[in-house]
Amino acid sequence: xxxxxxxxxxxxxxxxxxxxxxxxxxxxxxxxxxxxxxxxxxxxxxxxxxxxxxxxxxxxxxxxxxxxxxxxxxxxxxxxxxxxxxxxxxxxxxxxxxxxxxxxxxxxxxxxxxxxxxxxxxxxxxxxxxxxxxxxxxxxxxxxxxxxxxxxxxxxxxxxxxxxxxxxxxxxxxxxxxxxxxxxxxxxxxxxxxxxxxxxxxxxxxxxxxxxxxxxxxxxxxxxxxxxxxxxxxxxxxxxxxxxxxxxxxxxxxxxxxxxxxxxxxxxxxxxxxxxxxxxxxxxxxxxxxxxxxxxxxxxxxxxxxxxxxxxxxxxxxxxxxxxxxxxxxxxxxxxxxxxxxxxxxxxxxxxxxxxxxxxxxxxxxxxxxxxxxxxxxxxxxxxxxxxxxxxxxxxxxxxxxxxxxxxxxxxxxxxxxxxxxxxxxxxxxxxxxxxxxxxxxxxxxxxxxxxxxxxxxxxxxxxxxxxxxxxxxxxxxxxxxxxxxxxxxxxxxxxx
Amino acid sequence: xxxxxxxxxxxxxxxxxxxxxxxxxxxxxxxxxxxxxxxxxxxxxxxxxxxxxxxxxxxxxxxxxxxxxxxxxxxxxxxxxxxxxxxxxxxxxxxxxxxxxxxxxxxxxxxxxxxxxxxxxxxxxxxxxxxxxxxxxxxxxxxxxxxxxxxxxxxxxxxxxxxxxxxxxxxxxxxxxxxxxxxxxxxxxxxxxxxxxxxxxxxxxxxxxxxxxxxxxxxxxxxxxxxxxxxxxxxxxxxxxxxxxxxxxxxxxxxxxxxxxxxxxxxxxxxxxxxxxxxxxx
Numbered sequence: 086x087x088x089x090x091x092x093x094x095x096x097x098x099x100x101x102x103x104x105x106x107x108x109x110x111x112x113x114x115x116x117x118x119x120x121x122x123x124x125x126x127x128x129x130x131x132x133x134x135x136x137x138x139x140x141x142x143x144x145x146x147x148x149x150x151x152x153x154x155x156x157x158x159x160x161x162x163x164x165x166x167x168x169x170x171x172x173x174x175x176x177x178x179x180x181x182x183x184x185x186x187x188x189x190x191x192x193x194x195x196x197x198x199x200x201x202x203x204x205x206x207x208x209x210x211x212x213x214x215x216x217x218x219x220x221x222x223x224x225x226x227x228x229x230x231x232x233x234x235x236x237x238x239x240x241x242x243x244x245x246x247x248x249x250x251x252x253x254x255x256x257x258x259x260x261x262x263x264x265x266x267x268x269x270x271x272x273x274x275x276x277x278x279x280x281x282x283x284x285x286x287x288x289x290x291x292x293x294x295x296x297x298x299x300x301x302x303x304x305x306x307x308x309x310x311x312x313x314x315x316x317x318x319x320x321x322x323x324x325x326x327x328x329x330x331x332x333x334x335x336x337x338x339x340x341x342x343x344x345x346x347x348x349x350x351x352x353x354x355x356x357x358x359x360x361x362x363x364x365x366x367x368x369x370x371x372x373x374x375x376x377x378x379x380x381x382x383x384x385x386x387x388x389x390x391x392x393x394x395x396x397x398x399x400x401x402x403x404x405x406x407x408x409x410x411x412x413x414x415x416x417x418x419x420x421x422x423x424x425x426x427x428x429x430x431x432x433x434x435x436x437x438x439x440x441x442x443x444x445x446x447x448x449x450x451x452x453x454x455x456x457x458x459x460x461x462x463x464x465x466x467x468x469x470x471x472x473x474x475x476x477x478x479x480x481x482x483x484x485x486x487x488x489x490x491x492x493x494x495x496x497x498x499x500x501x502x503x504x505x506x507x508x509x510x511x512x513x514x515x516x517x518x519x520x521x522x523x524x525x526x527x528x529x530x531x532x533x534x535x536x537x538x539x540x541x542x543x544x545x546x547x548x549x550x551x552x553x554x555x556x557x558x559x560x561x562x563x564x565x566x567x568x569x570x571x572x573x574x575x576x577x578x579x580x581x582x
Numbered sequence: 583x584x585x586x587x588x589x590x591x592x593x594x595x596x597x598x599x600x601x602x603x604x605x606x607x608x609x610x611x612x613x614x615x616x617x618x619x620x621x622x623x624x625x626x627x628x629x630x631x632x633x634x635x636x637x638x639x640x641x642x643x644x645x646x647x648x649x650x651x652x653x654x655x656x657x658x659x660x661x662x663x664x665x666x667x668x669x670x671x672x673x674x675x676x677x678x679x680x681x682x683x684x685x686x687x688x689x690x691x692x693x694x695x696x697x698x699x700x701x702x703x704x705x706x707x708x709x710x711x712x713x714x715x716x717x718x719x720x721x722x723x724x725x726x727x728x729x730x731x732x733x734x735x736x737x738x739x740x741x742x743x744x745x746x747x748x749x750x751x752x753x754x755x756x757x758x759x760x761x762x763x764x765x766x767x768x769x770x771x772x773x774x775x776x777x778x779x780x781x782x783x784x785x786x787x788x789x790x791x792x793x794x795x796x797x798x799x800x801x802x803x804x805x806x807x808x809x810x811x812x813x814x815x816x817x818x819x820x821x822x823x824x825x826x827x828x829x830x831x832x833x834x835x836x837x838x839x840x841x842x843x844x845x846x847x848x849x850x851x852x853x854x855x856x857x858x859x860x861x862x863x864x
Contacts, residue, residue, distance in 0.1 A: 492695035495656055496709040496760070497684025506711070510699045 099260050101273025103127075110253040111260060122250070129249025136248070137282025138274045144248070144255050145282065151244035152286065156293045158237030162230040164297035171223035175216045182212035328454045335454045342406065342460040349402040358394060369575050377574045384567035393542060393564040400531055400541035401568055403459065407466035407527045408572075412520055415471045419478025419519070420504070423512075429479060436472040444469055444533045452537060462534030470527040477519030481512025521573050528569035542568070584630040584653055584764065584796060589662030591622040591648050591820075601660050622648035624820035625662075632763075635790055635797040637807035639843070640817035646800045649817070650766050653798060654687045655679060666764070684713045688757030688795075692769040694749045696741045702728065702752055703737030709760040720759075727755040732785070747778040754786070758793070765790075765797040771806065783810055804847040808832075816840055 096111055097104035114121050128135040132152055136145035165172075189205035196202065263272060296303045328335070353361060362385055369381035388397045422429040448465055455461040485508050493503050509516070535543025542565045549558030592600045600619040603609050614621070623645045630636045638646040651657040652664060655671060664671050666686070674682060688709070696705045703724045704711075710720035721737075728737055731751040741749065750770060757765060770786075771779045787810050790797060801807050807814050808828035816823045816831065816839075824836040828847075835841040 488691055488693045488695040489697055492691055495689040496712050497680040498712045502712055
C-alpha cells in the first residue's frame with residue numbers, strides 16, 4: 086500500500102496541477118492492455134499550448150504543424166482561394182488582349198490585310214479566350230473555397246481529437262521516463278513554456294492570414310544575390326590559389342596515376358585477348374569457385390560478342406586503378422579511425438561529405454587541379470569510392486574484442502603483431518565488405534569519369550545519352566554492370582555468400 | 583617471486599591530482615567526485631613466494647582484477663613498486679617489458695580472450711609465435727600442452743566450436759605454452775557452470791602442484807579460493823583487508839567484512855570428510 090501512495094505522490098508531483106485527474110487517468114491506462122480511451126479536454130482545447138506547457142515536445146510539434154496547416158487552408162479559402170489569383174490573371178490577359186487588338190487595328194489601318202495585322206488579330210482572339218477561361222476558373226475556385234474551408238476545419242478538429250485522445254497516454258509514457266530518470270527531471274505544468282507555445286501560434290497564425298490577404302507581403306524570401314556571388318567569388322579565388330600552389334604536386338600525382346593506369350591498360354589490352362580471357366576465367370575458378378566461373382564465362386562472352394571487349398578492358402583498368410588506390414589509402418585510414426576516436430570524429434563528416442556531395446560539384450575543382458583526362462576521372466572516382474572501405478575497416482577494427490587484444494599484449498605482442506595477426510584478420514570480413522562496396526561505388530562513377538575524358542564503356546553510355554539511343558545505352562550499361570560484378574566476386578573470393 | 587610495494591592505481595583525467603587526494607588520511611569524496619576519480623588499487627603491498635599460489639579475493643569492484651594487471655603492467659601503476667625476482671619491472675623499456683611478458687608470465691582471462699580466426703592449436707601456440715619460435719616447434723609444443731589439459735587431438739578445431747569449459751582449457755594451455763614461471767589468472771573459472779568449474783579446479787590444482795608455478799589467482803568465489811590457494815588475500819575498495827591461509831581467515835577474520843565473506847565458506851577438508859572443527863566455522 087505504501088508503494089501505492091508513493092506512486093500517487095509521484096504522479097501528483099509529475100502533474101503539478103490537476104494531480105487527481107492524472108492519478109485516475111494513469112491508473113486507468115495502466116490497468117488494461119492496448120488502447121484505453123482517455124480524453125484530455127484541456128489538451129484538445131488548447132492543443133500546442135497544452136503540449137508545450139507539459140513539455141511533451143515530440144507531440145507538440147506535430148500538433149503545431151497540424152494547426153498551422155489548418156490555418157493555411159482556411160486562410161487560403163477565405164481570401165477567395167485560387168479565385169483571386171485566377172481573377173487577377175484574367176484581368177491581366179484581358180488588358181493584354183485589348184492592347185493587342187488596338188495594335189492590330191493600327192496595323193490594319195496602316196496596311197490593310199497585312200500578315201502582321203492578321204497575326205495580331207489572331208493573338209488578340211487567343212488572349213481573349215484565355216482570359217475567359219481564367220475567369221471561368223476563378224468562378225470555379227470561388228465555389229470550391231467553401232470545400233477547402235471545410236477541409237481545413239475538419240483537419241483542425243481531427244488533429245485536436247487525436248491530441249485529446251492521446252494526451253494522457255503520451256503524458257503517462259513521459260511520466261515513466263521521468264521516474265526512470267530518478268524523478269529529477271522537469272515536471273509539472275510550465276506556464277513559461279505554455280506562453281512560449283502560445284507565442285509561436287500568435288506569431289505564425291497571423292502571418293498565414295496576412296499572407297493570403299496580401300500576397301506581396303511574404304512573397305519573396307529576403308535574399309541577397311550579392312552575398313551569393315561574393316561567396317562564390319571567394320571560393321573561386323580559393324580553388325585557384327590551391328590549384329596554383331599544389332600544381333607541382335598535382336602534376337606528379339597525375340603522372341603517377343597515368344603511369345599506373347597505363348600499365349594496367351597495357352596489360353589488359355596489349356596482351357592478346359584469348360590470353361586475357363583465359364587468365365580471367367582461371368582466376369575466377371581458382372579464387373571464387375565454379376559458380377563465379379560460370380558467371381564470369383557469361384559476362385566475358387557477352388562483352389566479346391557484343392563488341393565491348395576492348396572498351397570493357399579500358400573500363401576495368403580505370404575501375405581497377407581507382408579501386409586499388411581507394412583500398413590502398415582506405416584501409417590504413419580505416420585502421421587509424423578504428424584505433425583513434427579523435428581521428429574517427431574528424432573523418433566521419435569528411436566521409437559523409439565525400440559520399441553525398443554530387444560528383445559534378447567536385448569534378449570542377451578536380452579538373453582545375455589535375456586537368457581533363459583519365460587521372461582526373463580516377464581521382465574523382467577515388468573520392469567517391471573511398472568512404473565505404475574506410476568506414477567498414479574502422480568498424481571491423483573497433484569491433485575486435487578488447488579482451489583478445491589485451492591477451493595478446495599480456496603475452497608480449499608488439500603493436501605490429503597485434504595489427505597484422507589479431508586485428509586485421511579478425512576484421513577481415515568487414516574489410517572485404519568495404520572493398521566490395523568500394524568497387525561498386527567506383528563502378529557508378531564510370532559514366533561521370535567519361536564526361537571528363539576517361540575512355541571505356543562510360544563513353545558509350547554517354548553517347549547513348551546524347552543521342553537518346555536507349556538500346557545502345559542499356560547494352561553498354563549492362564556491360565559496366567557485368568564488369569563490376571565479376572570484379573567484385575573474384576575479389577571477394579570463396580567466402581562471399 | 584613477485585613483490586608489490588604500496589602500489590596504487592587510480593583512473594581519471596588527472597591521475598596525479600587524484601592520487602594526491604586519495605593518499606590523504608581522509609580523502610575528500612567531493613574532490614574525488616569532481617575529478618571523476620575511480621580508485622582501483624589503494625596502497626596494496628603483497629609478496630608472492632616462488633611456487634606459491636595466492637588467491638586475490640573480493641567483491642566486484644574491489645580492485646582484484648586491477649591489482650593482478652599491475653604485475654605485468656597491463657595497467658601502469660600510478661605509484662608504488664613492482665618487482666619480480668628483485669628486478670624492478672616499472673623501469674623496463676617497451677622491448678624489455680615485452681620480453682618479460684612473453685618469457686616469464688602467462689595469463690588466463692575470464693572471457694577466454696581466444697583469437698576467433700585461429701585454430702585451437704594456433705591459439706595455444708600464440709605466445710610462442712609472438713616470441714618468434716619456428717612453426718613446427720611451436721606446434722609440437724602446443725599439441726603437448728593440449729594433451730596435458732585433456733584436449734587431445736582437438737588442435738585443428740575452430741575455437742568457436744568448443745564449449746566454454748574447453749575454451750578455458752585452451753586459455754590455460756596458452757598461458758603455459760611459453761613455460762613461464764609466473765601465472766596470472768583473472769577469474770578463469772567464474773563464467774563456467776559449477777560442475778565444470780569443479781573439474782577444472784581439480785585439474786588446475788594437479789597441474790599447478792606438478793609444475794610449481796608462482797600463481798596469482800583472482801576469484802570472487804570463497805570456496806574456490808579456499809580450495810586451491812596456499813594463501814588468500816582479501817580485498818575491499820582497493821585495499822588489502824587481510825592476508826592468510828584459509829584456516830586463518832576462517833578462524834580469525836580481521837573484521838566484519840571478512841567474517842561475512844567466510845561465513846558460508848567450505849574449508850577444503852569439507853570436500854573429503856567434514857570434521858567437527860570445520861563445521862564450527864560454518
